[in-house]
Amino acid sequence: MNMKSKFPFTCRYKSPVLTDTPFLRGNGAVPPFKGGAEERGGGLISSLRMRRLNTQVLALLIAILNLGLLPSCNKDKNIIYDVNDVNVNRPEGNKDYVKSLAEFISIAYTDLFETSISQAQLQTLAVPYSGFGDLKLIEDMIIKNFLNDANVIVPTSTAMRANVDQFLMETYQKFLNRNPNEFELWHMKNVIDENAEITPELVYYAIMTSNEYRYY
Amino acid sequence: MKRRGFIKKATAATAGAFIAPYILPSGRLFAATGARVVDHVVFCLFAGGVRNLETMHKADGNLMPNTLLGNESISSDIASGVQSLGQVGGQRLQEVGTLYKEFRFAEGPTGHFSGHSSVMTGVYNLADINIRQRPSAPTVFEYYRKHTSPETNALNAWWVSNSLGPYPALNYSTHPSYGALYGANYIQPASIISQAGYESLGNPKTFTQAQHDLVGEMRGFFDNNFGNQTIPGSAGISNAQADVPEVQQFLLDSFQEAVAGQYNNPWGLGGMSGDMFNIFFAEKVIQRFQPELLVVNMQDVDVCHGNFTAYANALVRADYAMAHLWQTIQNTPGMANNTIMIALPEHGRNLQPNTVIDPYGRYALDHTNDEMSREIFCLVTGPSGKVVQNQVISQVQGQSIDVVPTIAKILGFYDDISSMLPGQPLNAALV
Numbered sequence: 001m002n003m004k005s006k007f008p009f010t011c012r013y014k015s016p017v018l019t020d021t022p023f024l025r026g027n028g029a030v031p032p033f034k035g036g037a038e039e040r041g042g043g044l045i046s047s048l049r050m051r052r053l054n055t056q057v058l059a060l061l062i063a064i065l066n067l068g069l070l071p072s073c074n075k076d077k078n079i080i081y082d083v084n085d086v087n088v089n090r091p092e093g094n095k096d097y098v099k100s101l102a103e104f105i106s107i108a109y110t111d112l113f114e115t116s117i118s119q120a121q122l123q124t125l126a127v128p129y130s131g132f133g134d135l136k137l138i139e140d141m142i143i144k145n146f147l148n149d150a151n152v153i154v155p156t157s158t159a160m161r162a163n164v165d166q167f168l169m170e171t172y173q174k175f176l177n178r179n180p181n182e183f184e185l186w187h188m189k190n191v192i193d194e195n196a197e198i199t200p201e202l203v204y205y206a207i208m209t210s211n212e213y214r215y216y
Numbered sequence: 217m218k219r220r221g222f223i224k225k226a227t228a229a230t231a232g233a234f235i236a237p238y239i240l241p242s243g244r245l246f247a248a249t250g251a252r253v254v255d256h257v258v259f260c261l262f263a264g265g266v267r268n269l270e271t272m273h274k275a276d277g278n279l280m281p282n283t284l285l286g287n288e289s290i291s292s293d294i295a296s297g298v299q300s301l302g303q304v305g306g307q308r309l310q311e312v313g314t315l316y317k318e319f320r321f322a323e324g325p326t327g328h329f330s331g332h333s334s335v336m337t338g339v340y341n342l343a344d345i346n347i348r349q350r351p352s353a354p355t356v357f358e359y360y361r362k363h364t365s366p367e368t369n370a371l372n373a374w375w376v377s378n379s380l381g382p383y384p385a386l387n388y389s390t391h392p393s394y395g396a397l398y399g400a401n402y403i404q405p406a407s408i409i410s411q412a413g414y415e416s417l418g419n420p421k422t423f424t425q426a427q428h429d430l431v432g433e434m435r436g437f438f439d440n441n442f443g444n445q446t447i448p449g450s451a452g453i454s455n456a457q458a459d460v461p462e463v464q465q466f467l468l469d470s471f472q473e474a475v476a477g478q479y480n481n482p483w484g485l486g487g488m489s490g491d492m493f494n495i496f497f498a499e500k501v502i503q504r505f506q507p508e509l510l511v512v513n514m515q516d517v518d519v520c521h522g523n524f525t526a527y528a529n530a531l532v533r534a535d536y537a538m539a540h541l542w543q544t545i546q547n548t549p550g551m552a553n554n555t556i557m558i559a560l561p562e563h564g565r566n567l568q569p570n571t572v573i574d575p576y577g578r579y580a581l582d583h584t585n586d587e588m589s590r591e592i593f594c595l596v597t598g599p600s601g602k603v604v605q606n607q608v609i610s611q612v613q614g615q616s617i618d619v620v621p622t623i624a625k626i627l628g629f630y631d632d633i634s635s636m637l638p639g640q641p642l643n644a645a646l647v
Contacts, residue, residue, distance in 0.1 A: 124415055125412075128413040130404070132404075137455060144421045148419055191437075195430055206434035210435050210439055
């Protein structure tokens with residue numbers, strides 16, 4: 001699936017610059033509260049205290065007002081976040097169609113013998129395929145017969161174990177027409193590494209009798 | 217624990233013990249309610265279009281000497297074209313069961329697939345006859361597998377047909393509540409047990425059990441990662457994984473027996489017709505798997521479209537094969553005296569011939585919906601005490617769509633499906 005997404009987003013709020021307010025700056029616009037005239041007593045002092053308090057309250061109000069007004073006072077900036085085109089595929093590669101009888105046989109033959117099946121061979125193989133109701137059971141037998149053919153092309157175990165990653169990449173491509181994802185690669189590599197009995201033949205047999213191989 | 221509490225819990229536990237078995241085994245709420253008459257049914261479609269004139273009415277002598285009582289000689293003009301095969305056993309089949317001499321294929325086109333489809337679904341196929349499609353109504357196999365509790369696996373249900381064409385489509389329907397999940401194992405022996413079959417399947421790579429286990433593990437991983445999974449029925453029916461090796465070995469053994477020449481003349485008759493080979497292979501299935509429900513057909517008599525005498529000869533062979541099948545059933549442990557066999561043609565043939573004349577001067581016969589092409593017979597054989605013995609019903613009674621209800625009654629699931637079926641069980645044949 002080819003999916004392109006755009007997210008139009010306008011930043012409508014800008015943080016107020018709090019340090020612009022005299023009250024919070026604390027650098028002399030409003031003297032410190034403590035000491036001085038208050039300690040000396042008298043009405044003048046009280047009056048001065050009240051004025052300073054009023055010034056502080058006023059500054060606080062201005063600051064609050066500033067918080068509310070600043071965003072609306074700034075010009076909106078239209079910021080658009082975009083993404084690049086990305087092709088999104090399911091791991092199994094969007095295989096929705098079941099291979100027909102002829103497709104299954106001819107593709108399996110090509111995968112294992114690296115040559116096209118002849119029309120006569122295709123007809124020969126189609127006969128038993130049509131004559132039994134459990135197709136997977138018959139496919140299983142056909143694959144096992146292919147694997148027992150002297151001309152089948154299968155890597156050696158030595159070659160497989162020399163570079164398991166490469167073997168798996170090639171096997172997935174050959175049979176499933178896709179690369180394995182990281183998890184598949186990791187899991188299958190573990191399976192092969194941990195089981196000395198596993199041969200390329202067994203991997204081929206397993207993958208060719210899997211559900212995914214019946215689809216394209 | 218107080219006495220009242222003890223009684224309460226004990227009662228609940230007892231009730232649970234009775235209820236649980238009816239819920240758990242198959243996922244169904246209740247098990248099939250009907251009792252079985254016997255445990256096995258073999259349904260022999262004596263097909264190809266068989267006219268009652270040549271069978272029940274013996275217009276050209278007794279062409280079914282293994283089924284019907286009587287020694288009427290074959291008409292002299294065709295006698296040299298009809299090879300007698302003798303008796304398979306001491307008894308005629310009609311003696312071990314009930315013979316409906318005037319059965320009917322009452323509705324629908326008198327075509328082979330239409331006839332097969334109707335008799336195997338229990339519903340006359342009037343609207344959607346398409347030989348490229350599976351029937352829309354469930355087949356007897358699906359009813360059997362779905363409504364037998366615990367549900368049975370595919371090894372218990374087989375459809376053995378003597379030709380390809382549309383017949384492979386009859387092992388399950390497109391019905392959304394049934395389908396491939398409940399279908400039968402289909403086999404067309406002449407295709408599989410052949411040179412082509414042997415070349416394709418007969419020489420497989422063998423793996424050890426440990427290797428098989430590893431393959432199973434890897435395949436499971438591949439399948440789990442395949443999000444699409446499989447479309448039900450995309451690969452036909454599915455045998456249980458545990459049964460697959462047994463079925464494959466059965467096929468491989470059959471190849472070996474064929475290669476060894478054991479299939480050339482197994483009945484000592486000097487050769488096997490297509491019908492005979494099909495019945496012979498059905499017997500192999502019976503001997504190997506003792507299925508609870510097996511349907512097998514014959515169709516060689518359809519040569520009648522161009523050769524009446526060959527048709528009469530094919531009738532003799534079909535009769536012999538059916539008697540051989542019955543004898544095999546009686547010689548198979550587990551099925552002997554525990555099997556009911558039902559046999560009937562899918563339809564008859566016309567009263568009026570076509571224009572083709574055979575070497576013996578007889579006109580050939582088609583089947584194009586006239587009254588006579590709807591007249592057939594039905595034979596129900598089985599153990600005494602289960603099937604009424606040596607009974608002949610000569611009046612018009614019974615029709616093709618009664619066979620599925622009869623099988624359902626015999627195997628104990630009729631009550632589950634009676635509302636879906638227009639036909640009725642052939643109660644007159646059952647004790």
